[in-house]
Amino acid sequence: MTTYQKRYAESLMNAFGPPKLTLARGEGAHVWDTDGTRYIDFLGGIAVNALGHGHPALVEAVTAQLKTLGHVSNFFATEPQIALAEKLLALLGAGEGKVFFTNSGAEANEAAFKLTRRTGRTHVVAAEGGFHGRTLGALALTSKAAYREPFEPLPGDVAFVPYGDQQALADAVTDETAAILLEPIQGEAGVEVPPEGYLAAARRIADEHGSLLWLDEVQTGMGRTGRWFAHHGTGVAPDVVTVAKGLAGGFPIGACIALGAAGELIQPGQHGTTFGGNPVACAAALAVIGTIEQEELLEHVTVLGQKLRDGLAADPRVTEVRGEGLLIGLDLADEKAADVFAAALAAGFILNNPTPTRIRLAPPLVLTEQDAAALLDAWPAILDRAGL
Ligand SMILES: Cc1ncc(COP(=O)(O)O)c(C=O)c1O
Numbered sequence: 001m002t003t004y005q006k007r008y009a010e011s012l013m014n015a016f017g018p019p020k021l022t023l024a025r026g027e028g029a030h031v032w033d034t035d036g037t038r039y040i041d042f043l044g045g046i047a048v049n050a051l052g053h054g055h056p057a058l059v060e061a062v063t064a065q066l067k068t069l070g071h072v073s074n075f076f077a078t079e080p081q082i083a084l085a086e087k088l089l090a091l092l093g094a095g096e097g098k099v100f101f102t103n104s105g106a107e108a109n110e111a112a113f114k115l116t117r118r119t120g121r122t123h124v125v126a127a128e129g130g131f132h133g134r135t136l137g138a139l140a141l142t143s144k145a146a147y148r149e150p151f152e153p154l155p156g157d158v159a160f161v162p163y164g165d166q167q168a169l170a171d172a173v174t175d176e177t178a179a180i181l182l183e184p185i186q187g188e189a190g191v192e193v194p195p196e197g198y199l200a201a202a203r204r205i206a207d208e209h210g211s212l213l214w215l216d217e218v219q220t221g222m223g224r225t226g227r228w229f230a231h232h233g234t235g236v237a238p239d240v241v242t243v244a245k246g247l248a249g250g251f252p253i254g255a256c257i258a259l260g261a262a263g264e265l266i267q268p269g270q271h272g273t274t275f276g277g278n279p280v281a282c283a284a285a286l287a288v289i290g291t292i293e294q295e296e297l298l299e300h301v302t303v304l305g306q307k308l309r310d311g312l313a314a315d316p317r318v319t320e321v322r323g324e325g326l327l328i329g330l331d332l333a334d335e336k337a338a339d340v341f342a343a344a345l346a347a348g349f350i351l352n353n354p355t356p357t358r359i360r361l362a363p364p365l366v367l368t369e370q371d372a373a374a375l376l377d378a379w380p381a382i383l384d385r386a387g388l
Contacts, residue, residue, distance in 0.1 A: 004034060020345060026053025029364045029371050031350070039345070040371050042363040043352045047187065047219050047327065050246035050288050052364035058249050061287030065280045074273065080282035087289055088257055091228045094237050098263030100256045101277035105218035105244035106133025108254035111271055112179075112214055112240050113137045113155075115258060118265035119212065121178035122156075127163040131188035132181070132216055141181055164194040166201040173205050179212040179240070180205065184230035187219035190358030191322050191329025199236040206239075212262055214240035218254070219327070222246040223292050223365055226302030226325030246365070251284035297365045301325040304372055308361065311376035317388040328361040329354075332388060339386035346385070347378050 001009075004022040021033045029052045031041050041049070051058050065080060072078055085099035100115075102108045109132045116124060124141065126132070132141040139147060140154035148154060161168040163186060173180060180202050186192035199215075206213040213236070220230035221243040227233055229241065239262040244254030254276075258265065275281075292298065305325040312330055313321040320331040332340060337353035344351045352360045363371070 002034075028052040028054075029367045037348070039348050039350050040363075040374060041350045042361045042367075042375060043350045044362050044364045045250060046245070046352070047224055047362035048245045048250050050222060050224075050249045050365045051291055052366045053250075055249065055291065055366070057287045057291045058251075058284055061283045062251060062280055065283035069279050071275075071278055071280070074277060078277075078279040078282070080279045080286060081277045084282040084285050085255075087286065088243070088255060091289070092241060092257060092259070093232075094259045096263065097257055097259035098266075100258075100266065100271065101282070102244070102254035102256065102273060103252045103275050103278075103281075104133070104254050105216075105242065106135045106138040106254075107273070107276070108218065108242040108244050108256045109133050109138045109141065109216060110135055111256035111266075112181075112242050112258075113141065114271055115240065115256065115262065115265045116178040116212060116214065118270070119178045121176055121211075123174065123177045124158045124179050124181055125169065125172045125177055125211075126158055126160055126181040127183070127186070128160045129163050129186050129189040129192060130160075130181070130183055130216070131186070132218075163189075163192060164198055166198060166205075169202060170205050173209050173211060175209050177206075177209055177211040179214045181214045181216060183216045183218075183220060184234070185220050185225065185324065185327060187327065187360070187362075188354055190331075190354045191327055191360055193322050193324070199231055199234045203236045203238075212239040214238065214242070216242050218242055218244045219362070222288070223298055223301060224325055224327050224362065225323075226298050226305060228298070230324065247288065248281050248284035249288040251281050253278075253281040253285055292365065295366070298325075301365050304367060304369065307369075308372050308376070311372075312379060315380055315383060317383050326361070326363055326365060326367065330359050332357050332359065332383075334388055336386050336388050340382060340388070343382045343385035344378075347382055349375055349378065349382070 023031050024034045089097050100111045126141045128143045132138045143160040159172050161172045215238040241257045309321045317333045322329045335356040341353040354360050
């Protein structure tokens with residue numbers, strides 16, 4: 001055990017298990033540990049470090065805003081907060097709407113969950129395998145028994161249906177349903193892509209019953225899939241979209257975005273936050289969005305993501321590769337995901353093993369061709385070393 005691991009174990013709650021490394025600094029898609037060993041970061045803080053590490057545009061925006069105005073209460077407005085809300089609505093391209101800023105994905109979902117209660121209904125239909133966060137409300141919307149059971153009873157009236165099954169969704173939604181909640185691609189499940197037409201069916205079913213369609217784009221949003229939002233391109237217009245993770249490239253922020261009439265559901269006194277909408281976090285998000293636009297990263301993400309998927313799938317020990325853009329999941333021929341993670345780390349690559357058979361990649365959107373090629377070159381040896 002290193003000194004850091006010992007100090008960590010003695011001072012931090014054991015919520016995450018022992019840390020794999022102690023990281024000291026980063027640049028682009030590279031990070032270095034406290035011993036000076038370099039790793040190529042294919043996890044990006046779990047789909048967070050959109051611009052990688054230490055991007056000058058992000059550093060400058062945060063520094064300049066902190067020097068100018070670091071925090072105000074939500075009794076007051078700031079320009080970055082208004083500009084970011086306007087920008088998110090413009091990127092969504094779904095007409096008028098209203099934004100509530102939070103500090104995380106779970107809080108964005110809490111805000112949306114409360115908003116759905118303002119319809120006068122309480123029933124929510126969510127998907128098995130979905131993940132929406134760890135607060136009691138977000139957990140109530142998350143199906144995984146191991147996460148839920150130690151904390152029951154959770155806020156109720158949530159039904160779970162198999163993800164991707166239109167008929168199951170149609171059967172579960174009634175005139176009492178406040179909202180259907182879905183991830184456009186399930187991230188934590190190991191990058192589960194629904195069948196074509198699933199989101200459109202969810203929209204139809206929601207309309208039939210006067211329910212809201214709420215899309216959790218916390219992991220899939222903000223360019224991760226090569227589109228600003230994963231539901232873009234499906235022709236589906238949601239009522240509520242939640243985002244976080246990559247929004248400010250590592251600066252904590254989330255947003256609950258309600259479109260059309262849903263934007264009026266929360267009224268004064270019904271929700272609040274001290275830090276949500278903090279001007280530094282909003283300036284960081286504006287810098288991330290501006291950089292994605294200026295560096296034309298959506299196109300880069302689409303092209304590089306396809307190359308990575310093709311390269312990873314070329315090895316027969318990989319039985320399936322899924323995902324869009326730089327949100328990539330793959331299935332291994334055997335329950336060796338933990339060994340693949342360890343072998344990759346030993347070879348200088350940070351991956352993620354969300355299930356015993358699945359590997360997930362969610363690298364910075366600025367990942368270079370060379371970084372991607374380095375992983376593909378090392379891939380067969382990583383699988384050998386993992387005993388596959
Ligand atoms: C789809 C989705 N929703 C919500 C969350 C929770 O976000 P946070 O960890 O910022 O609370 C996550 C985190 O992994 C997520 O993937």
